[in-house]
Amino acid sequence: MADAAFHPIPSSRGRSVSARGAFALRLKVWTTRARLDQQIVTGRAWHSGAATALRARQLSDPRSRQLLARNLRGIVAYADRDGHPLFSAVVVDRAAVRADREAILGLAERLDAEDPVNPRGIVLARRLLTDGIDSPLYNRHCGRTVAAAIWEISDALGDDDPPTVVFDLVTC
Numbered sequence: 001m002a003d004a005a006f007h008p009i010p011s012s013r014g015r016s017v018s019a020r021g022a023f024a025l026r027l028k029v030w031t032t033r034a035r036l037d038q039q040i041v042t043g044r045a046w047h048s049g050a051a052t053a054l055r056a057r058q059l060s061d062p063r064s065r066q067l068l069a070r071n072l073r074g075i076v077a078y079a080d081r082d083g084h085p086l087f088s089a090v091v092v093d094r095a096a097v098r099a100d101r102e103a104i105l106g107l108a109e110r111l112d113a114e115d116p117v118n119p120r121g122i123v124l125a126r127r128l129l130t131d132g133i134d135s136p137l138y139n140r141h142c143g144r145t146v147a148a149a150i151w152e153i154s155d156a157l158g159d160d161d162p163p164t165v166v167f168d169l170v171t172c
Contacts, residue, residue, distance in 0.1 A: 029054050037123045056119035059126075068122065069108040071129050075137060076101050090132060093140045100146035107150050110157065121157030128153065 029036060029051050036055040058064060079097035097104065107125065111117075128135050128149055136142040136149055 025050055025054060029058070037126075040120050041123050043120075059119040059122040060117055062114070065111045065117070065122065068125055068129070069111040072104050072108040072111070072125075075129070076104050091138060093136070093138055096136055096140060096146050100150065103147045103150040107153060110154065117157040118159045120159060121153050121155075124149075124153045124156050 032051065033055060036052055037059075039052060040056060040059070075092060075097055078092055079094040079101070111122075111125070128137060132138045134142065136144045136146045
């Protein structure tokens, strides 16, 4: 997000926003990021307003993508380690991660690449990593494989125009 401070922030009318307006917009985006992410996932045009445009740019920022890729690699490294940690707040389904490790690592490589991506795919990838209840990375009773989730994320990353109605990737 620090990188975004050096770029003009578009308004909904196509003009740049003043410094005070930029701060207010960033604050609004920070406080409503979950709602904005949901709007991006469900097909709201991410370039339709200043808040969604800024959130989309934050999600697609190279640093954000690299962090997401590093976290995906971390899940694979965790699953590959022998033994269990003494204490962990998160229970990774090691068998599911090991079974689809190549798909996870492939997604990490794609996120690290400089190719443009659709922010919808970034939101779905973040949910895959953070939703402890509905993600096949953590819930062995999910009914979806990690590979199937990764394929949907990959498709979403390449979408030029997100659909208006979307099946939520990690809803199991």
